[in-house]
Amino acid sequence: MNPAARLSEVSQVFGDFTAVDRLDLDIEAGKLTTLLGPSGCGKTTTLRMLAGYTRPTSGRIEIGGRDATALPPEKRNLGMVFQSYALFPHLSVGENVGYGLKLRKVAGPERRRRVAEALDMVGLGHLGDRKPKALSGGQQQRVALARAIAIQPEILLLDEPLSNLDARLRLQMRSEIRRIQQQTGLTVVLVTHDQEEALEMSDVMVLMRSGKIMQKDTPQEVFERPTDRFVAEFMGYENFFATREHASATVRPENLRLLGHEAALDDGAHGFPAVVTQVAYRGVDLMVRATATDAAGDDVELVAAVRADSGTRLEPGARVTAGIRTADLVPLAG
Numbered sequence: 001m002n003p004a005a006r007l008s009e010v011s012q013v014f015g016d017f018t019a020v021d022r023l024d025l026d027i028e029a030g031k032l033t034t035l036l037g038p039s040g041c042g043k044t045t046t047l048r049m050l051a052g053y054t055r056p057t058s059g060r061i062e063i064g065g066r067d068a069t070a071l072p073p074e075k076r077n078l079g080m081v082f083q084s085y086a087l088f089p090h091l092s093v094g095e096n097v098g099y100g101l102k103l104r105k106v107a108g109p110e111r112r113r114r115v116a117e118a119l120d121m122v123g124l125g126h127l128g129d130r131k132p133k134a135l136s137g138g139q140q141q142r143v144a145l146a147r148a149i150a151i152q153p154e155i156l157l158l159d160e161p162l163s164n165l166d167a168r169l170r171l172q173m174r175s176e177i178r179r180i181q182q183q184t185g186l187t188v189v190l191v192t193h194d195q196e197e198a199l200e201m202s203d204v205m206v207l208m209r210s211g212k213i214m215q216k217d218t219p220q221e222v223f224e225r226p227t228d229r230f231v232a233e234f235m236g237y238e239n240f241f242a243t244r245e246h247a248s249a250t251v252r253p254e255n256l257r258l259l260g261h262e263a264a265l266d267d268g269a270h271g272f273p274a275v276v277t278q279v280a281y282r283g284v285d286l287m288v289r290a291t292a293t294d295a296a297g298d299d300v301e302l303v304a305a306v307r308a309d310s311g312t313r314l315e316p317g318a319r320v321t322a323g324i325r326t327a328d329l330v331p332l333a334g
């Protein structure tokens with residue numbers, strides 16, 4: 001299937017600063033793709049170029065197979081939801097949702113039908129006559145979403161749409177957006193810096209750093225098989241060391257086992273002697289720090305999340321074996 005959008009060698013340069021660096025990216029139709037990365041990595045700039053708010057310094061953007069590089073936003077048929085919902089305060093909820101349809105000269109009865117349908121989809125069918133300021137933040141966010149969906153966009157672009165919501169609402173809206181996307185088969189591009197949000201919502205995760213793509217994969221692949229140290233750290237890996245087979249490898253804290261000094265390792269498990277330096281109680285587990293020497297002879301700091309009832313005596317100074325099952329060991333490119 002053709003991609004819903006294709007960015008080819010797209011760059012955005014501000015003065016002597018390259019915010020997006022020769023990016024190649026296909027946005028797959030009918031999927032939710034997340035642009036994820038630390039602040040300043042170029043995700044918002046990429047989304048704004050897709051939307052047409054910023055013209056790329058170089059490169060080409062195709063939407064639905066057509067060259068859209070020079071098209072203004074209103075000619076792209078894309079829906080956009082911003083962090084600040086950007087609703088019109090003087091219009092009712094229904095008028096806000098119908099605004100884009102009116103611009104597109106959709107006739108009255110059809111417009112009312114599509115406004116009602118979009119409001120129903122976000123669970124606000126009963127609030128069409130209210131003004132935005134009479135709604136909670138979460139409800140305003142839903143109106144912004146309904147407004148973007150009502151025009152039946154080719155792609156829905158979401159720029160950190162949940163960051164102004166409190167934690168509980170954020171969780172609720174994650175699954176609502178996902179439900180709507182799956183129900184309608186919409187192509188969605190979501191910008192976020194929250195890896196949990198990306199893991200939960202995405203079909204495809206695109207991890208960015210300094211204007212470049214570091215990894216593009218399913219959430220499970222990115223989480224379980226980060227290809228390099230940057231991605232691994234971003235996804236919560238903490239232990240970096242050399243083994244006999246790999247110059248660089250990592251394991252998640254919850255998969256690093258600290259065994260009694262004399263304990264035998266499972267077949268195929270990697271292990272090296274370590275000395276505990278710090279133990280912190282965290283309720284469900286203990287966070288244990290240790291030092292070890294890896295296969296390259298370098299000193300490494302280890303962090304393990306150990307179940308409180310693991311049976312191994314852990315206190316600063318204790319000599320242990322840091323053990324890693326082969327299945328939990330992730331080799332890294334760099």
Ligand SMILES: Nc1ncnc2c1ncn2[C@@H]1O[C@H](COP(=O)(O)OP(=O)(O)OP(=O)(O)O)[C@@H](O)[C@H]1O
Nearest residue numbers: 014017019037038039040041042043044045046193
């Ligand atoms: N109009 C502009 N002029 C100059 N520099 C800009 C402009 N827009 C963005 N930048 C810079 O480009 C870089 C990438 O910005 P961008 O907003 O795309 O990052 P981001 O990954 O979305 O980060 P955040 O999560 O903080 O929004 C940043 O360093 C930013 O300061």
